[in-house]
Amino acid sequence: MGLAPLIVVLKTLAITKNDDTYNQAARFWAKIFGINFAIGVVTGIPMEFQFGTNWSHFSRFAGGVIGQTLAMEGCFAFFLESTFLGLFLYGEKRLSRGMHWFAAFMVFVGSWASGYFIIATNAWMQSPVGYEKAADGSLQLSSFWALVLNPWAWVQYAHNMSGAVITGAFVMAAVGAFYLLGNRHVEQARIFLRVGVVAGLIVSILQLFPTGDRAGKMVAEKQPVTLAAMEALFNTQQGAPLMIIGQPNMATRHNDNPIMVPKMLSFLTFKRWNAEVHGLNEFPERDWPQNIPLLYYAYHIMVGLGTMFIAAMGIAALLLWRGKLFESRWMLWILMLMFPLPYIANTAGWMTAEMGRQPWLVYGLMRTEEGFSKMVSAGNGWFTFLGFAGMYTVLGILFLFLVRREIEHGPEPALAGSLPTQNAQHSSEVR
Amino acid sequence: MATIWFMIVAVMVAMYVLLDGFDIGAGAVHLLIAKSDVERRTILRAIGPVWDGNEVWLLAAGGTLYFAFPLLYASSFSGFYLPLIMVLWLLILRGIGIEFRNHIQDGMWTSAFDVIFSIASALLAIFLGAALGNVVRGVPLNADGYFFEPLWTNFLVGTNNGVLDWFTVLCGVVALVTLVVHGLLYIATKADGDLNVRARKMARVLWPVQVLVTGLSLVATLTVRPGVLDNYLKWPIGFAVPLLVFCSLLYLFVAERSGKDKGAFLASCGYIVGMLVGAAFALYPTVLPASTDPSYSLTIYNTATGAHGMRVGFVWWGIGMALAAVYFVFVYRMFRGKVRIEEGSSGHGY
Numbered sequence: 001m002g003l004a005p006l007i008v009v010l011k012t013l014a015i016t017k018n019d020d021t022y023n024q025a026a027r028f029w030a031k032i033f034g035i036n037f038a039i040g041v042v043t044g045i046p047m048e049f050q051f052g053t054n055w056s057h058f059s060r061f062a063g064g065v066i067g068q069t070l071a072m073e074g075c076f077a078f079f080l081e082s083t084f085l086g087l088f089l090y091g092e093k094r095l096s097r098g099m100h101w102f103a104a105f106m107v108f109v110g111s112w113a114s115g116y117f118i119i120a121t122n123a124w125m126q127s128p129v130g131y132e133k134a135a136d137g138s139l140q141l142s143s144f145w146a147l148v149l150n151p152w153a154w155v156q157y158a159h160n161m162s163g164a165v166i167t168g169a170f171v172m173a174a175v176g177a178f179y180l181l182g183n184r185h186v187e188q189a190r191i192f193l194r195v196g197v198v199a200g201l202i203v204s205i206l207q208l209f210p211t212g213d214r215a216g217k218m219v220a221e222k223q224p225v226t227l228a229a230m231e232a233l234f235n236t237q238q239g240a241p242l243m244i245i246g247q248p249n250m251a252t253r254h255n256d257n258p259i260m261v262p263k264m265l266s267f268l269t270f271k272r273w274n275a276e277v278h279g280l281n282e283f284p285e286r287d288w289p290q291n292i293p294l295l296y297y298a299y300h301i302m303v304g305l306g307t308m309f310i311a312a313m314g315i316a317a318l319l320l321w322r323g324k325l326f327e328s329r330w331m332l333w334i335l336m337l338m339f340p341l342p343y344i345a346n347t348a349g350w351m352t353a354e355m356g357r358q359p360w361l362v363y364g365l366m367r368t369e370e371g372f373s374k375m376v377s378a379g380n381g382w383f384t385f386l387g388f389a390g391m392y393t394v395l396g397i398l399f400l401f402l403v404r405r406e407i408e409h410g411p412e413p414a415l416a417g418s419l420p421t422q423n424a425q426h427s428s429e430v431r
Numbered sequence: 432m433a434t435i436w437f438m439i440v441a442v443m444v445a446m447y448v449l450l451d452g453f454d455i456g457a458g459a460v461h462l463l464i465a466k467s468d469v470e471r472r473t474i475l476r477a478i479g480p481v482w483d484g485n486e487v488w489l490l491a492a493g494g495t496l497y498f499a500f501p502l503l504y505a506s507s508f509s510g511f512y513l514p515l516i517m518v519l520w521l522l523i524l525r526g527i528g529i530e531f532r533n534h535i536q537d538g539m540w541t542s543a544f545d546v547i548f549s550i551a552s553a554l555l556a557i558f559l560g561a562a563l564g565n566v567v568r569g570v571p572l573n574a575d576g577y578f579f580e581p582l583w584t585n586f587l588v589g590t591n592n593g594v595l596d597w598f599t600v601l602c603g604v605v606a607l608v609t610l611v612v613h614g615l616l617y618i619a620t621k622a623d624g625d626l627n628v629r630a631r632k633m634a635r636v637l638w639p640v641q642v643l644v645t646g647l648s649l650v651a652t653l654t655v656r657p658g659v660l661d662n663y664l665k666w667p668i669g670f671a672v673p674l675l676v677f678c679s680l681l682y683l684f685v686a687e688r689s690g691k692d693k694g695a696f697l698a699s700c701g702y703i704v705g706m707l708v709g710a711a712f713a714l715y716p717t718v719l720p721a722s723t724d725p726s727y728s729l730t731i732y733n734t735a736t737g738a739h740g741m742r743v744g745f746v747w748w749g750i751g752m753a754l755a756a757v758y759f760v761f762v763y764r765m766f767r768g769k770v771r772i773e774e775g776s777s778g779h780g781y
Contacts, residue, residue, distance in 0.1 A: 038530035041483060042523040046516075048493055052508025053515055056577070059508075063501025064736045067494070068744065074494035075751030078487040083758035086480040091765060138501070140737030373509035375579035384516040391520060398527065402534055 001115055001161065002168030003033050004108035009195055011101045025191045026104070027092070028411035029172070034089055035402050039395055041082075046388070048074075054381070058361055058371030064140040065131045066121045068147060073117035081110030115164070116157055123153035125362050126353070127222050139365070155218055156353070159211035162203040163349060166309060167342040169200035173316070174339035175407055177332040188411045190326060193335075197320050201313040207306055213268075219356070220269045223363065225283040226356040229292045230299040231265060233279045240265040240277035245300075248293045253280075289358040298351035305345035312338060432742070433735040434716070436499040439748065441711040443495055445704055447488035448559070452703060453696075454478040454485060455559075456614020458525060458552025459607065462545060464618070464633060470626045471545060475529060477621035480766045482529060484759065486522070491755075498744060502576055502734040503718050510570060510578040511562065514594045518558050525551040553607065560606025564599030567710055568592070568655050569720035572727040576734075588655050592722055598655050605644045609703060612637050612683075616696040627692075634695070635687050642680060645706075656720070659713035669712050676705035 007029050014022035048070065051059050084106035092100055124130075130146030131139040141147065173196030179189035220227045227233075232248040232255055233240060242265040246258030266275040280288060289295050312334060319325040325332075357363055361371040457474055465471040497504040508515060528548025532541055565580070571592055572578045583593035595603075615634040619627050652659055663669040679701035686694035714720070718734060721727035735741065 034530075035534075038526060041486075042526040045486070045490060045522055046519045048490055048497075049508060049515060049519060051497065052504045053512050054509070056505035056509035059497065059505040060502050063497055063504060064740055067498030067501055067504075067736060068740060071491070071494035071498035071744070072747055072751065074487070074491035075748060075755065078490055079484065079751070079755040079758055082484040082487050083762050086484060086762055087765060090480045094765060134737060141740040141743065144739075144743045373512070375509055375577045376512045377579075380512055384513070387516070387520060391523060395523070395527070398531065402531065405534070 001111045002164035002166065003029060003036065003171075004104075004111050004168075005165060006168050006172060006195060006199060007033060008101075008104050008108050009199070010191070011104045013191075013195075015097060015101060021187055022191065024411045025188055028188070028406070030089060030104075031406050032403060034085075035399060035406070037085060039399050043392065043395065054373050054376065055361075055371050056373040056375075058366065061138050061366055061371070062125075062362055064134070064138055065128075065147060066124055068141060068144065069117045069121045069124070073114055077110050077114035077117060079110075081107060081114060084110060112161065115161060116153070119157040119160055120148060120150060120153040122353070123150050123156050126156070126357055127152040127218075128362055128365055139362075152218060152222070155211065155214045159207065159215050159349075162206040162211055163342070163346045165199060165203040166207060167346060169196045169203060169313075170309070170335075170342045171339050172196035173200055173335045174337075177336040178407070179410070180326060181329065181332050181336065185410045193325060194320065197313060197316045197325070197335075200309070201317045204306070204309040204313045208310060212303075212306065217269065220277075223356065224278045225280065225287055226289060227269070228278055228280045228283070229289045229295050230352060230356060231277075232292065232296045233265070233277060235281050236276060236279040238266070238276045239263040239274045240279075242268065248296050250292060287359065289355055291355060291358075295352060295355040298348040298355065302345050302348040302352060305341050305348070308338075309342070309345070432738065433499075433731040436495075436735065436741060436744070437711075437715065437718070437731045440492060440496050440499060441708070443488060443492035445707045447485070447492055448703055448707060449700055450485035450488055451482070452610045452613050453617035454482045454614070455525075455552045455556050456610035456612065457618050458528075458548050458614070459556055459611050460614060460618075460633065461549040461552070464615070464629050465626060468541065470622075471541075472533065473622050473626060474618060475532065477618065479529065480762065483526075484762065486526075495748070499736055499741065500718065500731065500734040501736055503729050506572070506576050506578065506729060506734075507566075507570075507719055510572075510580055511565065511594060512579065513582055514558060514562065518555065518562075521551045521555045521558065524548075525555065556607040556610040557603035560603040560609075561595060561599040563606070563707075563710065564602030565592075565594060566719060567602070567652060567659070567714065568596075568598050569722035569728075571723045572719065572721035572729065573723070574727060576727070576729055598651055601644070601648055601651055605648045605706075608637060608641050608644055609699075609706070612641055613696075613699045613703065616692065616699050619692040620696050631687065631690070631692070638680075638684055638687065645676070645680070662713055662715060669709075672705050672709040672712060676702055676709065679705060 007026050010022050010026040010029065014020065014026060051063075051070070084103045087095065088100065088103040088107050091103065095103065124147060127150065128139075129150050129152075130141060130143035132142040134140045172192045176189040176192030176196055179185045180193065216227075219230070231240075232243060232246070234253045234255075239262070241260035241262045243255060244259045244261060246255040246260075249256050263273045266277055267273050269275065269277060280292075316325060316331055316335060319328050319331055359367050359369075361368045457478055461471065461474055465474050493504075524547050528544045528551060532544035532548065535541070568588060569592075570578045570580060580592055580594045583595040588596050588598050612634050615630045615637070619630040619634070622630065679698045683695055683698035683702065686692075686698055716730045716732065717728050718731055719729040721729075
């Protein structure tokens with residue numbers, strides 16, 4: 001998802017500058033995208049099924065509402081994405097330049113539409129809207145537009161998508177840095193760095209403000225107990241401080257070794273230095289998220305890494321602007337080594353969202369322990385869980401292996417002879 | 432309104448079986464029929480640009496089922512827990528078999544992925560058939576509308592069902608034979624030379640087998656669920672469906688003999704649609720019969736979503752499908768015609 005808009009940028013540059021180097025860059029990233037997409041498709045299919053297999057009571061309860069967004073994802077996004085990806089990956093020789101750009105653009109639209117429907121589903125679980133209770137206790141849709149235009153969904157979507165682009169931008173910049181440090185594919189490397197750093201800076205800033213800021217305020221408003229747990233704020237305070245580092249101690253209900261910024265939490269949440277922030281003590285313990293320390297760490301890792309992204313991309317962009325980035329080997333090293341961090345930050349962000357919602361499956365309406373498939377025994381659950389764990393481990397290894405191979409191989413040189421035949425593409429790809 | 436959504440889901444499932452059916456079938460015979468690396472790549476290239484889109488029909492059908500009949504989705508997916516999860520594993524293996532095979536030109540690598548792709552495809556065909564068999568035969572639903580089936584119990588049809596018994600295994604065999612023929616005919620339309628000849632020959636050999644298992648499955652269904660005839664007797668127009676199956680099989684035979692690859696493939700499509708529509712027609716309005724107590728059966732009425740939701744669904748479903756149809760026509764036109772891979776060109780991708 002994060003790579004798709006960057007590929008569109010590369011294709012656009014190729015057309016506006018009439019320079020085939022950008023097309024080569026796009027082709028290289030399309031291959032990486034293809035590997036990602038294959039893994040994404042095969043691991044994405046189980047997700048839709050697991051609503052039914054593992055969460056059948058939840059599906060029966062909420063299917064009348066979120067069935068809408070999930071079915072729309074299938075009907076709108078998946079068809080779009082898979083069709084145009086086929087065209088984009090296999091059709092470069094058969095399509096005109098403009099049409100090939102269009103195929104890339106539609107892949108981007110499809111994957112981002114898919115993202116919206118999924119986020120709208122998750123947002124509904126975080127902040128249910130547009131439903132009514134039917135006679136049998138299940139929920140039914142009462143307002144389609146309330147569901148689709150859920151304010152929570154828009155904020156979460158923006159935050160999630162800029163997070164995805166951060167990953168794409170960092171990986172692109174890291175590969176560029178890797179090539180430049182090894183003095184290979186120099187021309188391509190510079191393109192990767194330019195596009196990666198500029199896009200990376202923009203989205204890193206967007207990630208904090210306004211999207212992250214809005215998301216935090218939304219949590220404070222709709223899930224105050226979650227905010228208290230994320231910040232490990234045990235007692236309600238006026239002018240609450242922001243803890244930068246510190247270890248929540250659940251036994252004594254206070255934080256060990258805290259380093260605090262006074263009054264900062266109140267200001268960030270309510271724009272007033274002395275505003276009152278609700279602590280965990282105000283909520284019954286059965287409504288607390290079950291694993292407060294892990295939630296707290298996930299949230300702080302996300303925020304900490306996000307801050308580092310802005311700093312790193314800010315410095316890199318400054319160097320790029322001054323024309324010194326390509327010679328600053330120390331910065332290239334940093335960019336190269338940072339590529340795993342956005343993955344960690346995104347995972348930590350999702351952990352924050354999901355663990356923060358606990359103990360609720362649908363916030364305020366259904367608890368997690370009410371939603372799973374009661375007819376499936378734990379033995380069967382473990383069997384399939386271990387099977388998935390094994391299979392995903394193999395997929396992960398394959399993925400790393402293939403991506404490493406593509407990066408090792410590098411972008412293709414210009415196509416020899418540009419006759420529009422299938423075979424020209426073939427022979428040019430002989431290793 | 433629930434009836435219309437029932438038809439919509441049935442059509443989407445039929446689309447899935449038609450489209451993904453040929454690439455599953457082609458996969459199942461991949462090892463048997465394609466002898467050289469070039470031939471194997473020809474098959475993969477014939478399905479490469481479209482398999483993913485075909486599989487989307489499964490997702491879209493699943494999503495639509497979830498949306499229109501939440502209780503049915505919840506009950507059947509958790510009840511068929513183990514076989515469904517295994518289907519997911521097979522889909523994963525098949526997907527990477529197709530996508531990753533040609534990333535590395537190495538005999539060990541490619542043959543490993545060929546084997547994964549082929550076995551996963553064959554098992555998928557059997558599982559899909561067995562799943563349909565389960566829906567026709569009925570499952571041990573309880574009063575809440577839930578059930579859980581182990582993979583097998585004693586292979587007998589009764590109230591203590593497993594997913595696999597003699598009836599559903601027979602359905603699995605029917606599905607395997609059907610999809611293999613379907614896949615062979617697709618390969619015949621997309622390939623030239625030896626591969627084309629071999630695909631035709633194998634399809635010809637399988638024709639009597641297909642007729643035999645079709646007949647067997649019909650008799651078996653009537654034994655297991657005599658009630659399937661009720662709807663046909665009520666609305667005799669329904670007998671047009673078995674007629675379609677019969678005519679398709681007949682035309683399949685004729686077209687194969689006269690070398691009309693496309694005609695034979697279309698006949699196979701007609702046969703598949705006929706079999707599925709015939710089953711759906713017989714079940715209606717039940718969607719999951721109970722083998723325990725008929726009053727526990729899930730029907731379109733006790734599983735459907737709210738009226739407002741269904742009305743809203745018509746709007747976006749119509750728009751979504753119109754768009755999807757446009758893409759499909761476009762992409763099949765783009766990649767129409769025979770696949771040709773030159774000897775010696777070691778293609779990346781397909």
